[in-house]
Amino acid sequence: MWKKVYEWLDERLGLNDMYTNLLDRPEPKGNWWNTLGSASLFLFVLQGLTGIFLTVYYTPSPDHAYDSVQYIMEGVAFGWLIRGIHHWGATLMVIVVFIHLLRVFITASFKFPRELTWLIGIGLFLATLGMGFTGYLLPWNQKAYWATTVGTQIAGSVPFIGEFILKALRGGPDLSALTLQRFFSAHIWIIPAVLAGLIGVHLFLIIKHGESHFPTKED
Amino acid sequence: MSGSNELSRRDFIKVTTGIVGGLIGVALGLPSVSYLIDPALREGGKDAWISIGKFEDMQIDRPYPFSFTRVQVNGWERTSSSFGGYAVRKSDDPKDLLILNSRCTHLACNVNWSDESDAFLCPCHDAKFSKDGKVLDGPPPRPLDVYDEFRLSEDGQIEIFFKAG
Numbered sequence: 001m002w003k004k005v006y007e008w009l010d011e012r013l014g015l016n017d018m019y020t021n022l023l024d025r026p027e028p029k030g031n032w033w034n035t036l037g038s039a040s041l042f043l044f045v046l047q048g049l050t051g052i053f054l055t056v057y058y059t060p061s062p063d064h065a066y067d068s069v070q071y072i073m074e075g076v077a078f079g080w081l082i083r084g085i086h087h088w089g090a091t092l093m094v095i096v097v098f099i100h101l102l103r104v105f106i107t108a109s110f111k112f113p114r115e116l117t118w119l120i121g122i123g124l125f126l127a128t129l130g131m132g133f134t135g136y137l138l139p140w141n142q143k144a145y146w147a148t149t150v151g152t153q154i155a156g157s158v159p160f161i162g163e164f165i166l167k168a169l170r171g172g173p174d175l176s177a178l179t180l181q182r183f184f185s186a187h188i189w190i191i192p193a194v195l196a197g198l199i200g201v202h203l204f205l206i207i208k209h210g211e212s213h214f215p216t217k218e219d
Numbered sequence: 220m221s222g223s224n225e226l227s228r229r230d231f232i233k234v235t236t237g238i239v240g241g242l243i244g245v246a247l248g249l250p251s252v253s254y255l256i257d258p259a260l261r262e263g264g265k266d267a268w269i270s271i272g273k274f275e276d277m278q279i280d281r282p283y284p285f286s287f288t289r290v291q292v293n294g295w296e297r298t299s300s301s302f303g304g305y306a307v308r309k310s311d312d313p314k315d316l317l318i319l320n321s322r323c324t325h326l327a328c329n330v331n332w333s334d335e336s337d338a339f340l341c342p343c344h345d346a347k348f349s350k351d352g353k354v355l356d357g358p359p360p361r362p363l364d365v366y367d368e369f370r371l372s373e374d375g376q377i378e379i380f381f382k383a384g
């Protein structure tokens with residue numbers, strides 16, 4: 001019975017082909033450093049899930065953000081776990097993505113035909129940092145407030161257009177409800193959408209080109 | 220699989236990935252469900268005795284309106300809800316009171332006493348209740364609810380027992 005259902009689906013979706021191409025594709029001899037991309041992907045999914053759960057209670061408004069985070073930590077069953085994973089996962093993801101970038105650089109895997117994979121990777125790294133930057137403000141505590149004050153001030157020191165950048169980031173000259181709201185929007189909608197799109201192309205390219213061999217003495 | 224009974228390296232990886240993935244799924248999935256439904260499992264606010272007015276101010280056979288609010292902490296916010304009703308005094312005996320909840324038993328609008336119609340009228344779907352709470356007209360399925368636990372305090376106040384939730 002299940003076999004029939006599976007065959008029906010396979011004929012239309014090509015499940016077997018997908019399986020071979022996605023999960024059973026040939027790989028060159030590698031080592032644990034090659035797993036960091038998949039680790040990044042896993043962390044992205046984990047952050048996505050725990051983040052979605054956090055929005056069930058979190059409120060992006062200056063008069064409730066802090067209290068709602070407090071409520072998640074102390075009032076809801078397993079709130080500490082969900083927030084804990086999201087909190088530590090964020091730092092871990094930046095580290096893992098960065099080491100993945102380093103490994104690709106060190107093994108010179110960014111060369112033809114993988115330049116685009118590399119460039120998109122740079123975009124992924126920057127977007128990951130953006131997630132960290134925007135997420136840090138959301139608890140709306142002292143550390144978050146001042147970190148964002150400083151962070152946006154630094155962005156504001158760009159010559160000529162600095163002031164505009166600062167105002168665009170803050171939604172005005174000062175840190176306010178508008179800042180919190182736009183950081184929230186960036187953190188849960190805009191940057192994740194960018195990340196998801198870039199990851200899609202990144203993975204497509206990896207499957208298309210296959211993994212690179214590590215360079216040997218002859219190279 | 221070279222025809223032997225031993226697990227091949229590939230199958231070993233498949234099985235371990237499945238098991239580890241399943242464990243992570245359960246370890247995260249169960250707490251997540253608990254996290255999502257937690258507010259539904261909470262008790263409401265606290266029960267309390269609430270005074271609704273002096274017994275001597277209530278006239279016999281004239282519904283005496285009262286209202287009160289209860290504040291409840293919901294998550295990170297305090298929500299206050301209003302309640303109200305009518306005390307209908309029958310005699311000089313403070314036990315001889317009928318204390319009606321003004322929440323319409325149809326869809327929870329507030330009924331008001333009307334001297335003209337000598338009835339409680341509901342503005343929402345034109346329901347009509349008699350002075351002792353019986354349905355006279357309209358869609359409500361049952362008579363008005365009654366606060367049946369009440370007492371006379373030392374300073375002459377009528378207090379009702381309010382059950383949360």
Ligand code: HEM
Binds near residue numbers: 036040114122210211
């Ligand atoms: C959200 C972050 C990222 C995810 C989810 C991700 C995912 C992946 C995955 C699953 C692979 C397969 C092979 C491996 O793991 O080594 C890979 C390879 C690759 N990644 Fe990333 N990556 C991310 C960020 C980056 C960054 C920041 C760079 C560099 C700027 C980069 C450049 C590359 C390149 C060039 C390859 C091909 C390597 C090869 O063929 O040997 N990626 N990525």
Ligand code: FES
Binds near residue numbers: 328
């Ligand atoms: S709510 Fe009172 S009649 Fe419908």
